[in-house]
Amino acid sequence: MPAKQWPGVRPSILSNYAFDWGENDEHAVIALGHVSIYNHSYRPNAQLVQLPVELMMEVVALKDIEPGEEITINYNGDPAGRDPLWFTRKR
Structure with a gap:
């Protein structure tokens, strides 16, 4: 938008x-589809990559993801980012 x-x-x-x-x-x-339900992790196994020409985002695995393993992303954008989030995390 x-x-x-x-x-x-x-x-x-x-x-x-x-x-x-x-x-x-x-x-x-x-984002529509599964991306909108990925949970946050400070140790994510995936990252979102912008594809500006296509007006799309791509989900890229940062490691092998086992069948049944939850796909997580760091809501800060940078997989190594440790900035506080805008909400309180449940542990």
Whole structure:
């Protein structure tokens, strides 16, 4: 969504499913499909990669993922990122 539309979405529950987008994170996107239900981990086994020309995101495995293993991503974007999240994690 264009940057000018983001202020209208930010206060809604949809913001929990939005990802920064663009060279300077000036836009936001809402991913559909399985990506929208991947849980956060500070030790993720996958990463989201932006494909700006295709206007898509690709899920890339960071290690072998066993059958039945949950796919997790770091909500900070960087798999090694340790910045606090906007919500309290359950342990």
